[in-house]
Amino acid sequence: MAINYGSKRVVVGAHYGTRDWLAQRVTAALIALFTLIVLAKLLLTSGPIGYETWAGVFASQWMKTLTFSVLVGLFYHAWVGVRDIWMDYVKPPGIRLALHVFTIVWLVGCLGWAIQVLWRL
Amino acid sequence: MTQLNKPRPEFRNINAFTDLTTYRLPPAGWVSILHRISGILMFLLMPFIVWMFDSSLSSEISYDSFTSAFTAGLGFVPGWFVKLVALALIWAYLHHLIAGVRHLYMDATHSVTKEFGASSAYVVLALSIGLTVILGAKLFGLY
Numbered sequence: 214m215a216i217n218y219g220s221k222r223v224v225v226g227a228h229y230g231t232r233d234w235l236a237q238r239v240t241a242a243l244i245a246l247f248t249l250i251v252l253a254k255l256l257l258t259s260g261p262i263g264y265e266t267w268a269g270v271f272a273s274q275w276m277k278t279l280t281f282s283v284l285v286g287l288f289y290h291a292w293v294g295v296r297d298i299w300m301d302y303v304k305p306p307g308i309r310l311a312l313h314v315f316t317i318v319w320l321v322g323c324l325g326w327a328i329q330v331l332w333r334l
Numbered sequence: 335m336t337q338l339n340k341p342r343p344e345f346r347n348i349n350a351f352t353d354l355t356t357y358r359l360p361p362a363g364w365v366s367i368l369h370r371i372s373g374i375l376m377f378l379l380m381p382f383i384v385w386m387f388d389s390s391l392s393s394e395i396s397y398d399s400f401t402s403a404f405t406a407g408l409g410f411v412p413g414w415f416v417k418l419v420a421l422a423l424i425w426a427y428l429h430h431l432i433a434g435v436r437h438l439y440m441d442a443t444h445s446v447t448k449e450f451g452a453s454s455a456y457v458v459l460a461l462s463i464g465l466t467v468i469l470g471a472k473l474f475g476l477y
Binding site: 263267268 | 374376381383387388390391392394397431435437438441
């Protein structure tokens with residue numbers, strides 16, 4: 214086995230195991246369920262869908278709380294998926310690390326913005 | 335194993351233009367690569383998605399700026415292009431969701447035959463493309 218410590222340590226490995234595999238599937242199921250709930254809330258209202266109906270979907274506290282959890286799950290789901298793409302196609306550790314950092318900054322920024330929108334409703 | 339595997343062609347130094355184009359992907363392969371493409375597309379367009387979430391939800395005034403983006407445009411981007419990006423996102427979400435349900439179903443039921451892989455892939459492609467066409471026609475005002 215190649216040297217994997219000190220300055221040769223691989224810092225962008227996969228942490229092999231079932232944790233991310235399982236997390237990817239659990240978060241996927243959560244997002245799919247959330248999609249059905251939002252769709253059901255929209256389709257079960259009568260008349261044209263305007264601002265009132267759309268904002269009404271996220272009005273209740275339980276929906277806000279659920280949306281918050283789904284957003285965090287979506288963030289982790291996107292991180293695992295995009296990281297896997299970088300690990301499959303980008304081999305030089307320096308470029309891969311740079312892409313990992315970009316991915317985290319991009320996703321954390323988007324998550325923060327989405328939570329800000331949700332929190333002030 | 336009693337029977338020797340038949341010799342397969344070896345590909346080394348794969349060229350993206352001369353070799354990749356000669357590959358014939360089976361339907362499951364198309365679903366797989368499109369799962370990646372749709373995922374990275376939604377990742378890259380995530381700021382636009384959050385902008386839509388923000389503007390459509392924050393207030394009635396911002397809701398108007400959300401709807402006008404699809405007709406009058408957004409900044410220097412014309413309205414038809416905003417619609418096109420929204421359509422790409424609709425396809426990406428539908429494909430990713432339906433292909434994801436196929437993944438979960440295969441994991442849960444251990445459906446790992448070649449036949450099921452192919453037939454379920456056709457179902458995923460038909461559903462995602464069909465729904466995208468229906469919703470796209472609505473988005474561009476064809477009905």
